[in-house]
Amino acid sequence: MTAPGTAALDPHAVPDLRERRRLATQAEIEHAALELFAQHGSERTTVDDIAAAAGVSQRTFFRYFATKEDAALGANRAFDAALAERVEARVGDATALRDLEDAVADVLGEMSAESGSIGRMLRVRCLVMEDAGLRGALLRLDAEQSRAFFRRIASATGSATVDLRTRVISEALGAGLRAALDDWAGRRDRGEEADLVAIYRQTCATLRDVTAG
Known part of the structure; x- marks a missing residue:
């Protein structure tokens, strides 16, 4: 399964010029969508608004994204694709919960090193707290x-x-993961330094403590 932004997460991948241009255009559209959603909300933002802000045509927009909300969720899809690859690599190993927690932490660490993706995930996490339209789109993506x-x-x-x-x-x-992302987004929104991987590890330990009790 391939998702927007996935290639950027592989430190060994060297995209060719055409792929770099595609990723750059995609990132511009995502950035424009997030900026407009932050300013006006997803309901009062149109596809034409996003396309104009990104300097592309509506036709180009729909080559990358099916809906205006999808344009803000590229980093989330990239995370899911990278995690799927990690989990599939463990098939047949009788993997335990802690092994899968390690897989999540590894992907979060890779995305943190690639600041563009993690920055977009942070903005989405902050926006969904106030934007019902974007929150609904994220819930549909999770269910999908x-x-x-x-x-x-x-x-x-x-x-x-x-x-x-x-x-x-x-x-x-x-x-x-959801608890860690929400805590991380809340801390960053308050201007605090916050290490997403450390917060996730702490969340996993807390979850084990709670369930053990």
């Missing part, structure tokens, strides 16, 4: 990718089906 994620977790943990254990592991990963 959950079924495939469940199957990947089942394979990685050695289960033939998406059974109760698979669901619990998947939901635990999702809950920890």
